[in-house]
Amino acid sequence: MSASIFELVDNLPKNNVTTMMLKSLDSIVPGEWENTVGFVDTIRKVTGETDEDLIQQIGDRAVWLYNDKSQGYQRAMWLYQTVDRADKALGSAALANKVGNKIPLVGGLLSKVTPNPDKAQAIDLSIKLVVELVAFCQINGIPGDSIGDFVGSLKDYSGESLMRMAALVCVDGLIPLGPDFLLKAQSTLGGMSPSDLESNSTFKGVSDSIPGGNSRGKLNFIGESFDSVKGWMGDFVRSKNLSPEKVMNNLQGFLEFSDNKLDYVAAFIDVSTNYYEHTGTQTLARRLIERAFDEI
Amino acid sequence: MISLRKFIAALVLTSCLLFTSCSQQAPSRFDGAQQDSTSKGATAVVSKSQSGSAFNRYFPDSADGYQRVYSQEKKGFAEAKLNQDGKEIAILSISDTVNNPSATDKYQSSSSKINGYPAVSQGSSGTAVLVNDRYQVKIRSKDSSFGESDREAWIKRFDLRGLSKLN
Numbered sequence: 278m279s280a281s282i283f284e285l286v287d288n289l290p291k292n293n294v295t296t297m298m299l300k301s302l303d304s305i306v307p308g309e310w311e312n313t314v315g316f317v318d319t320i321r322k323v324t325g326e327t328d329e330d331l332i333q334q335i336g337d338r339a340v341w342l343y344n345d346k347s348q349g350y351q352r353a354m355w356l357y358q359t360v361d362r363a364d365k366a367l368g369s370a371a372l373a374n375k376v377g378n379k380i381p382l383v384g385g386l387l388s389k390v391t392p393n394p395d396k397a398q399a400i401d402l403s404i405k406l407v408v409e410l411v412a413f414c415q416i417n418g419i420p421g422d423s424i425g426d427f428v429g430s431l432k433d434y435s436g437e438s439l440m441r442m443a444a445l446v447c448v449d450g451l452i453p454l455g456p457d458f459l460l461k462a463q464s465t466l467g468g469m470s471p472s473d474l475e476s477n478s479t480f481k482g483v484s485d486s487i488p489g490g491n492s493r494g495k496l497n498f499i500g501e502s503f504d505s506v507k508g509w510m511g512d513f514v515r516s517k518n519l520s521p522e523k524v525m526n527n528l529q530g531f532l533e534f535s536d537n538k539l540d541y542v543a544a545f546i547d548v549s550t551n552y553y554e555h556t557g558t559q560t561l562a563r564r565l566i567e568r569a570f571d572e573i
Numbered sequence: 574m575i576s577l578r579k580f581i582a583a584l585v586l587t588s589c590l591l592f593t594s595c596s597q598q599a600p601s602r603f604d605g606a607q608q609d610s611t612s613k614g615a616t617a618v619v620s621k622s623q624s625g626s627a628f629n630r631y632f633p634d635s636a637d638g639y640q641r642v643y644s645q646e647k648k649g650f651a652e653a654k655l656n657q658d659g660k661e662i663a664i665l666s667i668s669d670t671v672n673n674p675s676a677t678d679k680y681q682s683s684s685s686k687i688n689g690y691p692a693v694s695q696g697s698s699g700t701a702v703l704v705n706d707r708y709q710v711k712i713r714s715k716d717s718s719f720g721e722s723d724r725e726a727w728i729k730r731f732d733l734r735g736l737s738k739l740n
Contacts, residue, residue: 281601281603281607283601283603283607284598284601287601316601316603317602324696324698324713325697325698325715326696326697326698327697328696328697331695331696333602336602336603336606337603337605337606338606338617338673340603340606340607340610341606341609341610341615341617341673342617342618344607344610344611344615344617345610345615345616345617345618347616347618347648348617348618348647349647416645417644417645417646418625418645418646418647418650419646433642433654564645567645567652567664568645568647568650568652568666570699570713571650571652571664571666571668571709571711571713572650572666572668572670572672572673572676572709573673573675573676573695
């Protein structure tokens, strides 16, 4: 049986490589993300309510809603979990090597990660974006292929959802692909065949949930989604004045690395963090709790 | 030599220990809901429920510097945010209580009314009315600048009469 929503939220880590990485990005979206963990604490935080009986009723209804598969929450959770394939052992090893507040990216840690080729990285970036779109639709009840509705709502993104998008732009875009990551990703997608897509492991994991029917249709859907969201991402980069150097400076808040190892920073973050799953669980819990309070 | 009975007893005890230590999470106050909602045939939303899209037209329009932004639409439920200068100040919703009949209990003991419909306040942030003994219209404050009287005023801006005719 899959885990209950309260276990998933109760088990969110207070402090690990993922939370350290997200905290290091705080100055890019100041004050948006707070690492609220624990189901009851999340109910208190989201609703502002303190009455225990009311909290119980809200939590109970949220549990019911989550467990009704027709409501889409479990599918969204599965997507957020599946698109992140964090190596928990590497994450723990990195934490164990912490010196002060920083993880030195040296020795054994480095030998365990391999930088992604640009093509694989471009596919990763665009699939994470599509996962956000599909999960957004599942959570909020909008038909799963409503690219327009999703793009419209991006401007309304805040809290942990905005942090997830900021992290996507920074650690899956700017750091591995450089300042022209949007162009690179777009040209990769444009030159790609359905069979290229099928051989990508990130795609394989979530392929069933991507609209479009066959691989060609899914590739088209990924391309269209990327096309529609690239404007928002470009504006985000410009308005925050983001560059790979600036993001690297942020990441140096928790990671110590030498300039000739920049390639490895993205690879290390990719393998040792699950920021999609972490913040995705927080987003889902919030929406579920809001609805539960409305319905009781 | 260990008797067969002792051996089996030891085996059973060891497997019990192994089983419980691997599968047991700390007990939670939500275990009951988890168990009930995963039992055979349990659903949070029933088929006779009204669709969420049917509710949208009864919401108040954006006005006086307030923007209404739809945020969720599921079977039996529709929700919108009320923003002022881009800041979320309240959540507006309509839900069909056929999906959660106990939601109507609180109206039994309430004598207050808004526009003739039974009304309650809930917690420190919510105000709700029950329309046609079925549809719950609720407003929850998200900012301290939006108080109980604002919630009451905005509940009156819903098309409650129209909603009462929805079957």
